[in-house]
Amino acid sequence: MTVGPLEFLGVDHLLSEDERDIQKGVREFVDERVRPHVASWYEIGEPDLGLMKEAGALGLLGMHLTGYGCAGASAVSYGLACLELEAGDSGVRSMVSVQGSLAMYAIWKFGSEDQKQAWLPGMAAGELVGCFGLTEPDFGSNPAGMRARARRDGDDWVINGTKMWITNGSVAEVAIVWAQTTDDPKGIRGFVVPTDTPGFSAPKIGKKLSLRASVTSELILEDVRLPGDAVLPEVTGLKGPLSCLNEARFGITFGALGAARDCLETALAYAQTREVFGRPLAAFQLTQAKLADMALELQKGFLLALHLGRLKDDHRLDPRQVSLGKLNNVREALTIARECRTILGAAGITGEYPILRHANNLESVLTYEGTSEVHQLVIGQALTGHSAFS
Incomplete structure (x- = not known):
C-alpha cells in the first residue's frame, strides 16, 4: 500500500x-x-x-x-x-x-x-485589486536606500519615483507606495495611491521566464499629487513595509511546499507508469532513493511551517523565525522540483507536466520577499549578534 x-x-x-x-x-x-x-x-x-x-x-x-x-x-x-x-x-x-x-x-x-x-x-471581495510598491530598480534588498520621494505641497503630498517587480501593478486599482519624505522628520512613509491618479502609470514587465501566470509591473510616479490623508498614519520608517513583508514571507513558507508537493506527486505518478528496461521506473533503487529523500524534506518543511503557524496564531512568532522558514522551505522546494525533473527526463521540460513551470517559478520565489542570502544573514545575526549587512 x-x-x-x-x-x-x-x-x-x-x-x-x-x-x-x-x-x-x-x-x-x-x-x-x-x-x-x-x-x-x-x-x-x-x-x-x-x-x-x-x-x-x-x-x-x-x-x-x-x-x-x-x-x-x-x-x-x-x-x-x-x-x-x-x-x-x-x-x-x-x-x-x-x-x-x-x-x-x-x-x-x-x-x-x-x-x-x-x-x-x-x-x-476581489472587486478592487491592490499592489505593494517597495522594491526599486536599484534597491531591492536594501529598501532604506530607496529614491522615491514624497514632499509636502501645502496640505498635499507630491510623490516622484519608480518601483520595480510589482505583482498586480498593471491591474491594480490601488497601490501602497513607500517613499522617503523630504521635509518630514518621520522619514519613510506609506501612501495609499489610487492608480487612476494623474502621473501614475504601471507598465507591464514582459519577456518573463518565471511567474508568467501573474502580472508583474513597474510603477512610475511623476508628480503624483495626493491629499494629506493619503498617508498611512499609524507607522513611520521601515517597520511598516518590513512587517508587511513578514506577513507575505509566512505565506510563502507554506506556499512553496505546495509547488514541491505537486512536483513530487507528478514524479511519483510518472515513475509508476514509465517503463525502463522492462519494469517501472519506480522499481529502481536510484529512483526510490530520490523519492524518499524528497518526501523526507517535504514533510520536514511542512512540520516547520505548521510550527511557525501555531506560533503566529499564539502571537509568539519572531520575524527571524519566518526567515528560517522561508529560507529552508523555498530552497528545498526548488531542489525537489529540479530532482523531480530528472525522473521525468526529457518529458520534464514540456508544458504537459507542471514540474519545470514550478521550478522556474520557484527561482523567483527564492529571490522575492527577501533573497536566500538576506535570510541567511538574518539568521546569522541572530546566532552571532553581529550584523553583516553593512
Whole structure:
C-alpha cells in the first residue's frame, strides 16, 4: 500500500476540522479553476484575472485579517490555503498573497479608519485589486536606500519615483507606495495611491521566464499629487513595509511546499507508469532513493511551517523565525522540483507536466520577499549578534 508524499507522518490530526475543510476547499478550487488552464496562462504570459473575484467569494483575500469583509481565519488556515494555491501555480498564490498580506495588510494594520472603510471591503471581495510598491530598480534588498520621494505641497503630498517587480501593478486599482519624505522628520512613509491618479502609470514587465501566470509591473510616479490623508498614519520608517513583508514571507513558507508537493506527486505518478528496461521506473533503487529523500524534506518543511503557524496564531512568532522558514522551505522546494525533473527526463521540460513551470517559478520565489542570502544573514545575526549587512 502506497502513501502520499505528505502522508507518511500522519499529520492530519495536527490540524483542526476547520483547517482541513479550508485546505480541502482551496484544493478543489485549484483543481477546478487553475490546473486545467494554468499551462496555457503560463505559455501566453496572461493570468485569468477573474480568479480574484472568485478568490474573494471564497474568502481567500486577506483571509487572516478581521473585519471589513475579511474572513478572520487562523494563520495556519491561511498557510494551508497558500500551499494549495501554489500547488496550482506560484503566480496564482502571488496574486492572492500580495493582495492580502501586502496591500490589504498595510491598510488594515497602519491605515486610518476612513482608508480601511474605503478600500478593504472591495479588496476582500476581489472587486478592487491592490499592489505593494517597495522594491526599486536599484534597491531591492536594501529598501532604506530607496529614491522615491514624497514632499509636502501645502496640505498635499507630491510623490516622484519608480518601483520595480510589482505583482498586480498593471491591474491594480490601488497601490501602497513607500517613499522617503523630504521635509518630514518621520522619514519613510506609506501612501495609499489610487492608480487612476494623474502621473501614475504601471507598465507591464514582459519577456518573463518565471511567474508568467501573474502580472508583474513597474510603477512610475511623476508628480503624483495626493491629499494629506493619503498617508498611512499609524507607522513611520521601515517597520511598516518590513512587517508587511513578514506577513507575505509566512505565506510563502507554506506556499512553496505546495509547488514541491505537486512536483513530487507528478514524479511519483510518472515513475509508476514509465517503463525502463522492462519494469517501472519506480522499481529502481536510484529512483526510490530520490523519492524518499524528497518526501523526507517535504514533510520536514511542512512540520516547520505548521510550527511557525501555531506560533503566529499564539502571537509568539519572531520575524527571524519566518526567515528560517522561508529560507529552508523555498530552497528545498526548488531542489525537489529540479530532482523531480530528472525522473521525468526529457518529458520534464514540456508544458504537459507542471514540474519545470514550478521550478522556474520557484527561482523567483527564492529571490522575492527577501533573497536566500538576506535570510541567511538574518539568521546569522541572530546566532552571532553581529550584523553583516553593512
